[in-house]
Amino acid sequence: TTPTPAAYSTIEPVRSTGRWHKSRNWMAAVPPPPTMWAAIDVGLPELPYKSSNLYGQDKGSTTWAAHSHTPCSVRLWKNFDSKIAEAAQLPQNQTQLLVNVEEEMRKVKFAKVSREQHISNNTTFLLQYALGDALPGVEFTQTDEYTTANPDIVALEEESMIISADQFESPAARAKARATAKQEMEKAARLTFETKPFWKFRFLMESTDSTKAIINLWSVPKGYSSEDMRRQKPLPQEWSHEKRKVFHLIRQLYGQMLSSNLRYGILHLYEMWWFCYRDLNGHLFISRSFAKTATSPSVLQAIVTLVRLEDYRLAEAASAHPKSAIKARDSKPRVREADSGKKRGAPATGGTQKRQAKKSKQKKPPPTTQRGRNLLEDIDAERDLASLIQVWECNVVAMTEHVKLLTNKHFPSVLVKLQRDPSQSHVANEMRREAGIYEELSKSQHTRGAIPKFYGYSDHLGVGLLCTEREGQDFDDIGVENLSNALKESAVESLLTLNQAGLLHNDIALRNVVCCRDDPNHAKIIDFGRAEFTNNQNLLKEQVIHLRHLLQMDT
Known part of the structure; x- marks a missing residue:
């Protein structure tokens, strides 16, 4: 009734x-409707692991960790729970949320998990799905384009999203997009994630206090310098498997945060999460562990807490190694008590003049860029230059589907081609083939002028890395309509030179012809990943005809 x-x-x-x-x-x-904070106070769903015994291949990220920065110490972040409690009172976290986050997460169809990459894929999709309404203006993505730190997941501000250069037809627009992409990424990034598979870190899962275990296991080998780390000097034999894992794990996360100028970072096995921050003194602080099923506070609440913090940018770079920090501290100019009253502009006394003259005669080490030039001038060292490249010292200038193109602060005249995905063996094979072609062509004085100078190949980072002279813009970026006749003729001459050596390029395109940096009227041929030597004169003639057609020249 x-x-x-x-x-x-x-x-x-x-x-x-x-x-x-x-x-x-x-x-x-x-x-x-519940508040946003109450709506995300839920545990994370289960991932569909293929089996309980998982030994799938990783992305090779632990290898990258051996070339990252090193914190001076690892400490407990004691007041992180207080940060979460403060975040709960923020007005933006108390707004009503009309979405039932728990029910929505149950609808997510995850891909089967058997390797680290699968965990990153599923986690990225879940975070974007669960927190899309809770964090408007923030996107979780695996887009590591134009970054040198290779984070597994990044929290980006949507209004500063990167625009792909491939979307533009105009060469000038593509060039401009490539030039500004890294700056935009640096502005957009707020938080970096490092993903690891739980089956590689079972000792942390089984520990009663995993954060304490990480802190206790972390250390830097005695007498181990930053140069030793750069050259991948083996860790002490007495170190346990767990200690080695933690050593690489911490250095990788810290390196991502430092290289991206970010204060905060997240480390997770999906089954277990840790929230971190670094300070100006090079210390890394780690929170207590959060299980994926934790509530009040939950993992989602902890993530929102970090994303909401406005002091996420930490531009000043801490020292890369404890010894470097000590050296930098001790190298500061000290004023002796006896000289404290002297003015800076006061003339030197006789004794001081003698000491200064003696010091001026001493050979001083060249600056960083000079060191790079000295190495490049050393013919015997050229082929070994690739093995000296470290990722955190590089900036991305362009990228394709399979490789990144980088510049290095120590060798600014060198272009570094770096394989993006370690699992793509065909890319590594093409890069090794290209290195062999460069090696062979560099033997002849006649063919050297048709290609960039070759500085070697290395796989010391776990991926293919090839170094050549950094030349000017490619013809695709310049645009055929902007090319002079002299430059077009030079491009054809360079290809004819390679023809005489019997080289079939197999990928002649405007993007693979570049303007010489030292001579704007001279062109060179690049990208020999598909090239081969042949005696077939018809094929060699056809590639010249094809290039002339691309350059809109009379055949």
Whole structure:
């Protein structure tokens, strides 16, 4: 029966809304939507692991960790729970959320998991799905384009999203997009994630206090310098498997944060999460561990807490190694008490002049860029230059689907081609083939002028790395309509030179012809990943005809 008006007075209305809902001749109270903070106070769903015994290949990220920065110490982040409690009171976290996050996460269809990359893929999709409404203007993505730190997941500000250069038809627009992409990424990034598979870190899963275990296991080998780390000097034999794992794990996360100028970072096995920050003194602080099923606070609440923090940018770079920090501290100019009263502009005394003259005669080490030039001038060292390249010292200038093109601060005239995905063996094979072609062509004085100078190949980072002279823009970026006749003729001459050596390029395109940096009227041929030597004169002639057609020249 339909309740009478008098009966309404016996029903207590919902205080927060006082609204009524009429359906099928009865009146019922409608509960208010939960706040955003309450809506994300839920555990994470299970991932569909293929089996309980997982030994799938990783991305090779641990190898990258051996070339990352090193914190001076690892400490406990004691007040992280207080940070979460403060975040719960923020007005933006108390707004109503009309989405049931827990129910929505149950609808997510995860891909089967058997390797680290699968965990990153599923986690990225889950975070974007679960926190898309809770964090408007923030996107979680695996897009590591134009970054040198290779984070597994990045939290980006959507309004500063990177625009792919491939979207533009105009060469000038593509060049501009490539030039500004890294700056935009640096502006957009707020938080970096490092993903690891739990089956590689079972000792942390089984520990009663995993954070304490990480802190206790972390150390730097005695007498181990930053140069030793750069050259991948083996870790002490007495170190346990767990200690080695933690050593690489911490250095990788810290390196990502430092290279991206970020204060905060997240380390997770999906089954277990840690939230971190670094300070100006090179210390890394790690929170207590959070299980994926944790609530009040939950993993999602902890992530939102870090994303909401406004001091996420930490531009000043801490020292890369404890010894470097000590050296930098001790190298600061000290004023002796006896000289403290002297003015800087005061003339030197006789004794001081003798000491200064003696010092001036001492051979001083060249600056960093000079060191790079000295190495490049050393013919015997050229082929070994690739093995000296370290990722955190590089900046991305362009990228394709399979490789990144980098510049190095120590060798600014060198272009570094770096394989993006360690699992793509065909890319590594092409890069090795290209290195062999460069090696062979560099033997002849006649063919050297048709190609960039070759500085060697290395796989010391776990991926293919090839170094050549950094030349000017490619013809695709310049645009055929902007090429001079002299430059077009030079491109054909360079290809004819390679023809005489019997080289079939197999990928002649405008993007693979570049303007010489030292001579704007001279062109060189690049990218020999598909090239081969042949005696087939017809094929050699055809590639010249094809290039002339691309350059809109008379055949």
